[in-house]
Amino acid sequence: MYKAVVVYQSTPMFGRNKLPNGNILGMFKQNKLVKELNKELQKRAAPWTVVLDETIADITQISQNAEAILCVPGLQK
Numbered sequence: 001m002y003k004a005v006v007v008y009q010s011t012p013m014f015g016r017n018k019l020p021n022g023n024i025l026g027m028f029k030q031n032k033l034v035k036e037l038n039k040e041l042q043k044r045a046a047p048w049t050v051v052l053d054e055t056i057a058d059i060t061q062i063s064q065n066a067e068a069i070l071c072v073p074g075l076q077k
Helices: 029-043 059-065
Strands: 002-007 048-052 068-071
Touching (some): 059 068
Parallel strands (some): 002 048, 002 068
Protein backbone atom coordinates (compact mmCIF):
# COMPACT_ATOMS: atom_id res chain seq x y z
CA MET A 1 0.00 0.00 0.00
CA TYR A 2 1.36 3.40 -0.98
CA LYS A 3 0.91 6.47 1.20
CA ALA A 4 0.20 10.04 0.11
CA VAL A 5 0.30 12.95 2.56
CA VAL A 6 -1.87 16.05 2.14
CA VAL A 7 0.02 19.15 3.27
CA TYR A 8 -2.57 21.75 4.26
CA GLN A 9 -0.59 23.98 6.65
CA SER A 10 2.38 26.18 5.86
CA THR A 11 5.64 26.00 7.76
CA PRO A 12 5.68 28.48 10.66
CA MET A 13 7.57 31.65 9.78
CA PHE A 14 9.37 34.08 12.05
CA GLY A 15 6.97 36.75 13.27
CA ARG A 16 3.86 34.67 12.61
CA ASN A 17 1.68 32.50 14.81
CA LYS A 18 3.62 29.36 15.76
CA LEU A 19 0.46 27.26 15.96
CA PRO A 20 -1.09 27.18 12.51
CA ASN A 21 -4.81 26.52 12.50
CA GLY A 22 -5.10 24.67 9.19
CA ASN A 23 -7.73 27.02 7.83
CA ILE A 24 -6.25 27.31 4.33
CA LEU A 25 -9.07 25.05 3.13
CA GLY A 26 -11.59 26.23 5.70
CA MET A 27 -12.53 24.63 8.98
CA PHE A 28 -12.42 20.80 8.77
CA LYS A 29 -12.43 20.72 4.95
CA GLN A 30 -9.05 19.04 4.95
CA ASN A 31 -10.63 16.04 6.72
CA LYS A 32 -13.37 15.86 4.11
CA LEU A 33 -10.78 16.06 1.32
CA VAL A 34 -8.86 13.07 2.71
CA LYS A 35 -12.07 11.10 3.27
CA GLU A 36 -13.26 11.69 -0.31
CA LEU A 37 -9.85 10.89 -1.81
CA ASN A 38 -9.65 7.61 0.11
CA LYS A 39 -13.21 6.71 -0.87
CA GLU A 40 -12.43 7.27 -4.57
CA LEU A 41 -9.12 5.38 -4.35
CA GLN A 42 -10.87 2.44 -2.69
CA LYS A 43 -13.61 2.45 -5.35
CA ARG A 44 -10.94 2.22 -8.06
CA ALA A 45 -9.02 -0.46 -6.14
CA ALA A 46 -5.92 1.76 -6.18
CA PRO A 47 -3.14 0.66 -3.79
CA TRP A 48 -2.99 4.10 -2.13
CA THR A 49 -4.06 5.63 1.13
CA VAL A 50 -4.16 9.37 1.85
CA VAL A 51 -3.49 10.94 5.26
CA LEU A 52 -3.18 14.47 6.60
CA ASP A 53 0.23 15.94 7.32
CA GLU A 54 1.00 15.97 11.03
CA THR A 55 4.46 17.57 10.71
CA ILE A 56 3.43 21.15 9.76
CA ALA A 57 4.98 20.82 6.30
CA ASP A 58 8.30 19.25 7.27
CA ILE A 59 9.11 17.85 3.82
CA THR A 60 12.15 15.93 5.09
CA GLN A 61 10.07 14.00 7.60
CA ILE A 62 7.14 13.51 5.19
CA SER A 63 9.36 12.18 2.41
CA GLN A 64 10.70 9.45 4.70
CA ASN A 65 7.22 8.06 5.30
CA ALA A 66 5.28 8.69 2.09
CA GLU A 67 5.51 7.98 -1.62
CA ALA A 68 3.63 11.16 -2.62
CA ILE A 69 3.09 14.65 -1.22
CA LEU A 70 -0.10 16.51 -2.14
CA CYS A 71 -0.06 20.26 -1.45
CA VAL A 72 -3.24 22.30 -1.24
CA PRO A 73 -3.29 25.39 -3.52
CA GLY A 74 -0.88 28.04 -2.28
CA LEU A 75 1.57 25.61 -0.64
CA GLN A 76 3.26 24.19 -3.74
CA LYS A 77 6.42 26.28 -3.41
